[in-house]
Amino acid sequence: MGIAKILVPLNGTAKDAIALGTAFALAKTHGAYVDAMFVHPDSREAIPITDMPLSPEIVQTLVDAADNAHKAASKRAKEAFSLAAAEWDARIVGAPEKTTGITAMYREVTGHMPDRLHDEAPLADIVVFPPFDADDVSRLHPAFVDVLTHCGRPVLLCSGQVPRSLGKSVLIGWDGRSAASQALVAAIPVLEKAHDVRFARVKSDSGADHPLREAKEYLALHGVDAGDTLISTPKHSVAEELLETASIGGNDLLVVGGYGHSRLMEGIFGGTTDFLTSHATIPMLMAH
């Protein structure tokens, strides 16, 4: 069983095109169904909480303005979806069904992005996120952290552009710890279809649970032969080294554990995951 359903949250910005292109690229390899979901915040949230009561007219104006903004955003999202579906020859369906070839559906739901994704992610095999905006009005980043750490599904974080290929030449960041193992297991459906797979061995300060040999053995049992390269003395941070190694090696996907160290540690020392998510030059498949 490979990847059957890919969930893509949309928010009406230019980044939707990148997320959709990446999702369809993945769907193509697996004959999957793409569920493009625009999350519509509740317009009543535009009403500010103030000391002075606002007149009904002002409240209505604010809600209407929010409504219009959301309508415009959903229109942009729907257009981005139609364009991407046409480009990738995806068949648009009214309800999910299993067929050969890519199928897709666009829908709109109301609510908070993190809550909606928390409910929807368990129904999908993977969730695709666009690169994050600095302001992140639609709260995609908290949703990403929640799906990664609480929903038990892998996430695919896009780079700054639609990839030309996805999952043909894969680099796996490996430090032998638990998150890396979860990412490896989660990535199996993608790795099984890759042309070449390589581990980037990273030294871990605290004890690694799983030597590279075990990871390679596990992959071999799934019919995947992997090479490896060692990042011995990182000149920069681990994250930068991984991205550089992937870039030099011409890889089109990086598989890496997300938030493998405690959030507190990452907060203090400027974590690998946060660096990767804010400097994504290559799509990344992550699990925790």
Added chain:
Amino acid sequence: MTIGKILAPVDGSYGDKASIENAVRIARIFHAHVAVLFAHLDPAEAVPAIGIQLGADVFRASVDANMKIDSEAWSRISCAMDAACHSLGATVVKSPERCAGVTISADEAIGFTPHVIRRAAILSDLVVFRPCKDSPQTFEAAVDVVLQSRRPVLLATQVPNAFRHIAIGWDESTAAMDAVWLAMPFLERADTVEIVCIERPETTNFITGKIEEFLNVRGIAHKKRHIRIAGSDPARSLADYACSQGADLLVMGGFGHGRIRETLLGGMTNEFLRNTPLPLFIAH
């Protein structure tokens, strides 16, 4: 997911032969590898703690006795593997490798059993347990830790050669959703998939009815039944119902772990885990 590596923890008891056979039967369905893991305490640490200082020779005798037990267990395991290979057509290999048929290897891991099993489970696709009457606490602890690391457990006294009729215990929980997601390789191969909806008064979860959409998008035809669970052991009622319908496997969520598992409404009691009426596929 695909099932390429099945972990079969054994503990040196006489039940190991059946455990290994179960794992090989399942491996045959998926052309997978069986990694047998003999997990036990360090012989020097498994000395009884009786509250008084042991003399050096008593200690030595105790360690020697433990080593002898472990060595006998190891040769029993080896025989059991050979027997399973002979009757079920698998091949023993020194270390895990993929071949045309089913392969089986064995490894020994010394340490606190549940931890050792958990570590091995993380780089596996499925862990096959057989209820262990000799040391039930270790067995339950092992099941709990595997579930915590989000690897599925298949718990059975004996398994058939194929799982044709699969029942899904559905209570709209995320644990049940995760169990179904992980059980896909089994569901794809079944002739009959039956969703058994467990009606409980307090559930108001979003994914009502979504289980059907989940199965439809993956091309899994299914039937749906609603049953009311009465009594204090919902897991047992569900399992008995599935059995009565002729199911070979029951897929269900793990409902938490340890004490939480036992006390939560719908949780599986240790009693239930030790005595399942049919094979269970559990995830958490």
